[in-house]
Amino acid sequence: MPRGRFITFEGGEGTGKSTQARRLSARLRELGISVVETREPGGSPAAELIRKIVLSGAAEPLGPSAEAMLFFSARDDHLETVIRPALERGDWVICDRFVDSTRAYQERAGKVSGELMRALERSVIGDTWPDLTIILDIDVETGLERARGQSGGAGDRFEDADLDFHKAIRTAFRAIARREPNRCVLVSAHREPDAVAEEIWKKVSDRFDLSEWTGEAAAAGASESGETDSE
């Protein structure tokens, strides 16, 4: 079984990322691919503790650099205990938010220095960069309206930030998609979830040879080795 593939979903508030991550995971599983569905901040017991601290706003007085370091501490544990072992087993990992959220929320909108960010990325992520990052894009007002509708108005530390902060986040995500076209695809979320899911499926199935991970490949592999044995 080859190493699994690592796909991340990114975007501002109310883009429907989590729904799309779930739908993609379900579709891959239907083909017999083993999928680990996870999220950030969080995804491992220790990282979920840090999630509580950052999303409650308790770390806000420490400033955006310290918050960024907390996100990376959580990420370090998540990578070490969940993501890397899964990829090595041949599982696919679908993660709702990852490093591009820190780039957008803390670096761009929170003005954390690029120097600190690159150092954290090098030491924590190393070479475990996503194979594909799907950035969902939506107009900020529409996204916030959707997000606040879902949370009943009780937002977290970041959802409650002002409009300019959210505009900076959208600009940051769009810039990341432009700068890293090999890793990232920008997908418009101004449509019905079914249409968005179809576009995402097309990007994923065009990019990866899924038969390497499905039963089909296992069956082909078995018959090939059968032939070798009989020679």
Ligand code: TYD
């Ligand atoms: P979450 O409840 O997972 O919401 P969403 O549905 O928007 O993903 O909240 C995660 C929040 O944390 C979200 O507002 C973005 C923020 N965040 C950062 O600021 N930096 C990060 O590195 C990550 C992963 C998330």
